[in-house]
Amino acid sequence: MTSNTADPRQLDSWIGESARAIRDFDWSTTPLGPIDTWPQVLRSAVQIMLRNALPMAVLWGEEGTLLYNDAYAQFSGGRHPEILGMPIERAWPEAAAFNRNVVESGLRGETLSYLDIDFVLPRAGREAHVWLDLHYSPIASDEGMPLGVLAVVVETTVRVTLERTRAEAEAAFRAADERLQLALNSGAVLGTFVWEIQHNRVKGDERFARTFLFSLEQVTAGLPIERAFDIIHPDDYERITSLIARTVRENTSYRAEYRIRTAESGWTWIMASGRCEYDESGRPMRFPGVIIDIHDRKVxxxxxxxxxxxxxxxxxxxxxxxxxxxxxxxxxxxxxxxxxxxxxxxxxxxxxxxxxxxxxxxxxxxxxxxxxxxxxxxxxxxxxxxxxxxxxxxxSFARRQPQSPVVINPRRLFDELRELLQHAVGASVTIGTMIVEEPWNFCVDRNQLENALLNLAINARDAMRGDGKFLLASSNEVLDAAACEGKELRPGEYVRLSASDTGTGMPPEVLERAFEPFFTTKPEGHGTGLGLSMVFGFVKQSGGHIAVSSTVDVGTTVDIFFPRSHDDETATPRADALMTQTGGATVLVVDDDASVLSSTVAILEAMRYTVLRAANGDAAMSVLESGVHVDLILTDVVMPGKVSCADLAEWAFSQTRPVPVIYASGYTRDMISRDSVLRPNVTLLNKPYRAETLAREIAAALNG
Structure with a gap:
């Protein structure tokens, strides 16, 4: 039985200033009541909250009673610790309407998210704008009833500030570019020049002279181009000279951005553009160009x-x-x-x-x-x-159930199951079948498949309250990549089995948890909540896919996809009566559990078998190698010692007249199966078993 009272050791594991504040707070004055009466779901939510680095809070009940962790306490500024245990609307009165909506939405089972919300909070002794991502999720009881809200606060102030600064920088860049365009359009350039290549003389106007730190007389008479190169930034020099040489050599347009030294010994960005002119014989003659100020844009x-x-x-x-x-x-x-x-x-x-x-x-x-x-x-x-x-x-849910797959034909399956399903759902439920004309075969464990379909039929009966229509359908499906997306299936040929009912259906919040173990909407004592989990585990273990669709007041459909098998249907064994007479044979029983060994030996002796016993594999091998005659070995699977059950089976099958072996186990853990499929030479008896089942298996093994 589980307890609804607080475990002191669990409370002691709560660490941090906020955890101590919560433990020391007098909760009897709040709607939550004393801390040792809190429900497990609240304690779990508080424990999750306290262990997280992000600011998190729990808003509990209709009042939204506030509990929070250390990060939230720091985020709340000077309001901590006074707001602990307050209704959320009193703790944050400036956002009362907002928080009331959060609490009411959460108690309706809704989730809320708000991105980049602007708040004014005390920071470093003054009010400051902060931006937050707020996420709210309902906290539900084991029965799925929302009881509170889990709030996660992610501060995005740095990102929002950087994005705004970036936007301002982009605006400044656009403004600088616009000024550049205006300068070009209005002729506001830093100068024009002409390089007379044959005489290596650069001449320019007054603006060019100021830009390149020459006198007007110098640029009027002309200077060697190397003199102009003297004020180019060292990091740009080689690139610019190479670009000018290529322009002259290949007759391409010239456009270059680089830095030059200013009169104040600083650096400024310019853009030079131009083109080389040639004479009739193709020799380069003149190189006119223009200099433009791009410093603001580059900055x-x-x-x-x-x-x-x-x-x-x-x-x-x-x-x-x-x-x-x-x-x-x-x-x-x-x-x-x-x-x-x-x-x-x-x-x-x-x-x-x-x-x-x-x-x-x-x-x-x-x-x-x-x-x-x-x-x-x-x-x-x-x-x-x-x-x-x-x-x-x-x-089955854990996908650990050993399987004995056989090739099944849907038509024969439905014909043989119809009577069993009718008994399960009752006479007032109509069972219908719909099968394609030539159904494909598929390969799964027959017993587990029948149990799965029986589970679906019983669920349908309960959903229809014993009166309605249950339809089993089978179809051949060829799934492409798009159809397989999200289904954990590979494109190919599949057999689809569908089970539909005309019951009450499931709302979205129930449908979402349909395969969750121990989740059930049935009254206490009317279901474990493992039925659909078992079906889900079996289908996945068999390499298939299962999906559920449901509409309230219309019904539910479960679709199961299994890979197609091209093998012939496995023949159904003849219903010959097994010999069930007992006695007249010697059985070696091996089990490390003394009580199981004693009870099994007593049952077999009551059936008039001669029984030998061994407490483990090592003792059993000693008995077998002693030469005593043994007609059958009944052995547990997981035992201590050097000799395993597989070693005993190897000895038994190596004899001139092989000795039949029966494994008995409650959980094989792949000791006797590969990929959860039983080996061909293994007979498995699942614990716990009935005496008549044991007698039938022994008789079958001895007569096999």
């Missing part, structure tokens, strides 16, 4: 590059931090789900054990002749079967 471009680089770094850091927090949150939620599953398994198995224990204890007080003895024995056996079914469902 703006550099600033924009720096801001872009900083923004990319900040965004990468923010994304990495958020990814790490999300991974931590997913791990926390995974562990919470595992805890819920463990609790569900413990609850159901404890109920089963109690039923067995109660009936066995009652038998201690009843004389053997009491008419209630058979009834109590049957009740204990029924409880054992319920426990075995629960274990089988868990193995």
């Amino acid at each position: 703006a471009e550099e600033k924009l590059r720096e801001l872009t680089h900083d923004l990319e770094d900040k965004i990468a850091e923010a994304v990495a931090a958020r990814t790490a927090v999300e991974a931590q949150l997913r791990q926390s939620l995974k562990m919470e789900a595992l805890g819920a599953m463990t609790g569900g398994v413990a609850h159901d198995f404890n109920n089963t054990l109690q039923a067995i224990s109660g009936n066995l204890q009652l038998l201690q007080y009843l004389p053997p002749t009491d008419k209630r003895v058979p009834e109590r024995l049957q009740a204990a056996m029924d409880a054992v079967q319920r426990g075995a079914k629960l274990a089988s469902q868990l193995l």
Whole structure:
């Protein structure tokens, strides 16, 4: 049984200033009540919140009672710790309407996200604008009822500020470019020049003289071009001289941006453009050009590059931090789900054990002749079967159930199952079938498939409240890449089995959790919540895909896809009666569990078999090698020692007259199967088993 009261050791694991504040707070004055009466779902949510680095808060109940972690306390500024335990609307009165909507939406099971919301908060002793991403998710009870809201706060002030600064820089760049265009259009240039190539003389106007730090007389008379190169920035010199040489050599247009020294010994950006002119014989003669000031534009471009680089770094850091927090949150939620599953398994198995224990204890007080003895024995056996079914469902969900696949034809399957399904759903439910004219075969474990379809039929019966129509359909499907997307299937040929009902259907929030283990909408005691989980595990283990669609008040359809098999249908064994007579043979029983070994030996001796016993594989091999005659080996799968069950089977099959072997196990863990498919030479008896089942398997093995 699980407890709804707080575990002190769990509370002690809450670390941090906010955790201590929560433990020390007098919650009896709030709607939450004393902390040791909090429900498990609230304690789990608080534990997840306290372990996260992002600012997180829990808004609990209709009042939105506020609990938060250390990061949220720092984010809230001077309001901490007074706002702890307050209704959220009182804690943040300036956003009362906003937070009221958050609480009401969360209690309706809705999620909310707000990006880059502008708030004014106290920072460094003064009010400051901050920008936040706010994410709100409902916190639901085990029954799916929303009880509170989990709030995650991600501050985006740095990114928003950088984006705004970048926008301002881009605007400045555009303005500088516009000024450049105006300068060009209006003739506001830094000068014009002509390079007379044959005489290597550069001449220019007054503006050119000022730009290149010459006198007007010098540029009027002309200067060698090397004198103009003297003020080019060293980092740009080689590039510019090479570009001028190529322009002269190849008759291409000249356009270059570079830095030159100013009169104040600084550097300024210019753009030079021009073109070489040639004489009739093709010799270069003149190189006229113009100099334009582009300094403001280049400065703006550099600033924009720096801001872009900083923004990319900040965004990468923010994304990495958020990814790490999300991974931590997913791990926390995974562990919470595992805890819920463990609790569900413990609850159901404890109920089963109690039923067995109660009936066995009652038998201690009843004389053997009491008419209630058979009834109590049957009740204990029924409880054992319920426990075995629960274990089988868990193995199917975990995809650990050993399989014996056979090739199945849908038409024969439906014909043979119809009567069984009709008994399961009742006479008031109409069962229909729809099959293509030439259905394809597929290969799966027949028993597990029948159990899966039986589960779907029972779910449909409950959804229709025992009155409606249940339809089984089969079709041949060729799926391309687009159809396989999101289905974990490869393109190819598939057999689709569909089970549809005319029941109440499922709303989206229930449909989303349909395959979740231990999730059920049935009343307490009317279902474990493992039915669809078992079907899901079996289908995935068989290499298939399962999907559910449902509409409230219309019905539900479950589609299962299995790969097509081109092999012939597996022949159904003849219904010859197995020899069930007992006795007359020697059986070696091997099991490391003393109580299981003792009870099995007693059952076989009661069936008049000669029984040898061994507590492990090593002892069993000693018995076999002693020369004693053995007709059959019944062995557990997982045992201590050097000799395994596979070693015993190897000895048995190597004899001149092979000795049949039966494995008995509750969980094989791939000891006797590859890819969860049983080996051909293995007979498996699943624990727990009934005496008559044991007798039938031994008789079949001895007569095989």
